[in-house]
Amino acid sequence: MRLSVAAVALIVAVVVGCRPSAPAGHRSPVLRLVIPDELKTLDPAHAYDTYSSAVSHAICTGLVDYDEGTSLVPDLAAGWEISDQGRRYEFTLRPGVRFSTGAPVTSEDCRASLERVMRPETASNVRSFLAGIVGAREVMEGRAGRCTGIATPAADRLVIRLKEPSPTFLYVLAMNLGAILPRDTARRPPEEVSWRPIGAGPYRVARWDGTTLTLAPNPHHPDATQLRPIALETRASDPALMMARFAAGEVHVLPLVPPAELARVRHDPALRGRFLEKPVNQTWYLGMNTRMKPFDDARVRRAVSLAINRQRQAQLEGAGVVATGMLPPTMPGHDPDLVPDPHDPRRARELLAEAGHWQGLRTTMWITPSYRRRAEAIQADLRAVGIEVELRVVDLPTYLDGYKRENTAPCWYGGWYPDYPDPSSFLEVLFHSRNISPTKSLNATRYSNPEVDRLLDRAARMPLGEARLALYREAERRILADAPVVPLYYEVETRLWQPGVEGVEIHPVWRYLRLGRLRLR
């Protein structure tokens, strides 16, 4: 009898344990979300990848943020004034703003937060973005504790002085590194902040068990009453399984519709109004090392550009828009008049013959496993014109090291999305000869054109506006004429959500959901 009671208990336990969790439909008290990757940190001084930065941004916000597009709007700041020809920024803090602890946000907190990013013991990999502030170098090198370029004339006023005018400084402050923490938190060791950061954002960390992050609304945030707690499951990496779990109602928002399901989802009347697809600030390209054979010859690079079927590349991952240049349509400075090279294998073969490769040539393309399918399509395109490509499939760290190291990767499949929506973070970073270095070369194609350098330098010194963007367009045209890269397609993101969920968006800069904007009826 004892045995049978135990058996019944076991069966009940198994049945209860195996039952799917309650569907994420109406009246669910918690928003259940997933991210395909692991969550690396919540510390705004370190959060730099797509998911960590988006989640950290829900907890720790900064002085400025983006609207639905790429324009900056005040966040913790009520407004700002720029003077001294773009060297002095004075921010006025929004009255009544409080951290999740209840403490008011003051200019001293802002100073402590920015200095925290600069300090060597924080070991932030993004601190160089603040190097333009007067006195920042001294703090970064450990020679000073306080940054002389940051002043706090009043509890609600912050002044930042720059060494040189920088039209992109506000964009830098909109990154995670510009997030404001209470000054006592900012002085704690980084490991104490990693998973328990305090901020003035819409959410605070309730629990982190290594797999699922539970966020509770910040009771002092103006939107607190409209927010629901969030259970964010990490490492949900199987897209097909996620789709099945979404269909079963276990997940409120699917951040990426698997390519295999996209055609069905687009035409499913039941999902109308709950599906979104939109381009973001990311360009996929084929990069070629202009100092390695055979790509040291511009005719070979042009031939590659003509040999690749961009339309097919754009469709292989489900959604994508054929790239006409490096700057995506959501990016200020995008040139709508650019036309991509046609898919013209015959002309490609002629160019190769002109370059002396009438018998064909061999090269190696570096890729990570996730680029494999798209790279195989390029491999077939290039084989059709006589270029035999060996695909070198390596893990991400080897790939990142390899294609940026001199004389290592002749060509590679790459994707770039910028830190902020300014053409400089595409064109200057990737194509200015100043950024060529033996290892970790940001200009990995090692493209060097003095005229392009001059255009980029001139544009970088100009204030934001149409004249500056015109210079970037001119630089982009010259770069494309030299073809160090073949722009393939602009990334298009997809979202699917359950009835009752509101505020789902695809933002060109914040690549995951902006959690503070989600609502659940």
Added chain:
Amino acid sequence: MTVAAQDAKPMPAWRRRPLLALGLGILAAVVFAALAAPWLAPHDPEAQSSLVMPQPPSAEHPLGTDSLGRDLLSRLLYGARHSLAIGVCATAIALGIGLAVGLPAGYRGGAIDALLMRAVDLVMAFPSILLAAAMAAVLPTRNLATVLLVIGLVNWTAAARVIRSEVLSLCERTYVEAARALGASTGRLLVRHIAPHLAPTLLVLASLNAGTAILLDTGLNYLGMGLPPPTPTWGDLLREAQQWYSTAPWLVIWPGLAVVVTVAAVNLIAFDLQRAPR
């Protein structure tokens, strides 16, 4: 009765050993398909079309196409060549290493035996697929030869152990002791008196090992650590099929079936050889 007994025909070999016959039959079919792939395959296995979605089976593509428009049947047939090559060659390497370790360990015993067997324990402490993936990751280039080597190098431990224990037992046999008493050298003892008696054991080991090698290779390719694209391998076909299993199940079914049937055939042969009287 006597007459009837005299009239009875001897039972054909395939009825006496049906498992062996079945295994050999399936394996022969796979070998034939692999060897005749250039004639049997309806398309170039690497030829892509302009498609970006897998196509279901049709008259032109009897097993359908993958998401790059490549004919699945042709890729399966060419993939069989790779899998069988791995099964045979990696097994040869593994048995070679197994013999090189198992023979001296079993024959010499003592410190040499202890040392060699601890080396075996060390390699066995790591899961084979993990060890193979780690080795493949540090290879400067990946081609058939290096993949063969990796699989051979992680797949020899069971062979070494079995050969050692078999040699230990053979060394006790009277004919070995007699040869030793007559002054036969170690080399002669090993080559003339011990090695020939290992043959049945080696045959069983080879068939077991071939199945494991094919599975290991499939696993490596599934993880993207096998041969570089576009060479078709069964593991690679399964990896590619992963994201399409709900919308294009044929991409999973056929390569999966190919692996299961081939490994099952090899294991049937091993099973029969193990049970066969020596």
